[in-house]
């Protein structure tokens with residue numbers, strides 16, 4: 186089957202959905218393709234695993250229930266500057282395409298699933314991890330970035346008798362954050378009883394995790410590797426390898442146009458935009474790009490995309506957290522509670538012009 190698209194969007198995460206919804210508002214018709222049949226607010230998945238009753242099914246929603254353009258569930262396996270091929274043999278021909286295929290955690294599918302393509306199997310995937318967590322006495326999280334810090338805090342809060350270790354290969358947590366944020370995160374985790382091992386070098390060998398510094402095994406019943414993301418770029422390698430940088434991210438100019446490929450744009454985690462890889466920034470890029478494409482269609486130019494400084498609101502357990510703003514770091518309860526309330530699930534869906542599903546129970 187051959188389908189023709191004015192604008193094809195590959196990937197329905199924060200970047201793809203934001204740009205698609207905004208393009209539809211500007212009167213530009215889109216086809217959004219994603220492997221999964223649902224969007225997921227990633228910010229909520231860690232608590233979903235440690236305390237399933239807190240947000241229940243609300244983080245996930247079928248595209249068909251809110252996306253206002255055309256949605257096709259499919260796996261893009263190959264792409265050129267004019268067409269994309271899905272695993273089921275469908276060919277999609279386009280005038281322009283937006284690459285928004287994001288990233289994955291190679292060994293932590295609970296953070297972003299690489300196997301659960303429908304909501305039911307995703308719910309089950311998270312519930313299975315919850316059951317394994319409940320049975321574990323000693324849990325280790327490897328990686329002291331945002332996801333590692335948040336995960337260690339969530340486990341320690343929800344399962345206070347479980348021993349939680351956070352192993353990081355540097356001597357501070359949250360590498361690119363301000364020193365005050367790094368110290369606050371450390372103190373808050375220690376308040377929850379998390380043991381932090383700095384400068385560790387754990388590697389999986391012969392069925393267990395060994396610290397290469399001293400040859401000691403971790404002794405943990407359950408280990409999570411929150412050690413960074415890989416770009417979802419396999420479909421680009423056959424015909425578009427030249428658009429990837431050395432790390433495998435898509436090279437874009439300051440209007441989010443792919444370098445040397447005028448029919449392609451890229452944004453969000455997959456793109457080398459020069460900003461932190463965060464969902465709220467992917468959405469911001471989506472709003473910008475939709476406006477730029479709509480103006481371009483009318484023969485009008487657009488200013489360059491303005492990169493934002495790193496801001497983040499990181500929950501550390503369900504009662505604490507820290508906020509990094511452009512000029513300050515704070516643990517002010519009022520701000521922290523903004524996210525603790527529902528992990529921004531409502532805010533994200535409101536931004537997409539919809540609301541979360543009703544709770545199941």
Ligand SMILES: Cc1cc2nc3c(=O)[nH]c(=O)nc-3n(C[C@H](O)[C@H](O)[C@H](O)COP(=O)(O)OP(=O)(O)OC[C@H]3O[C@@H](n4cnc5c(N)ncnc54)[C@H](O)[C@@H]3O)c2cc1C
Pocket residue numbers: 195196197198199200201218219220221227228229230231259260261262285286287288289296297332417420452453454455462463464465466467498
């Ligand atoms: C646990 C966790 C907590 C986080 N917390 C925060 C937070 O508090 N605040 C924040 O701003 N950010 C947070 N982030 C980061 C945020 O989730 C990412 O920056 C964001 O998901 C990037 O969005 P994206 O649309 O670029 O990519 P993704 O979310 O990775 O979406 C890419 C989409 O493309 C699809 N896809 C990939 N390849 C193909 C293909 N070949 N064919 C079809 N479809 C494909 C995937 O199925 C996926 O739906 C968190 C991330 C995690 C994992």
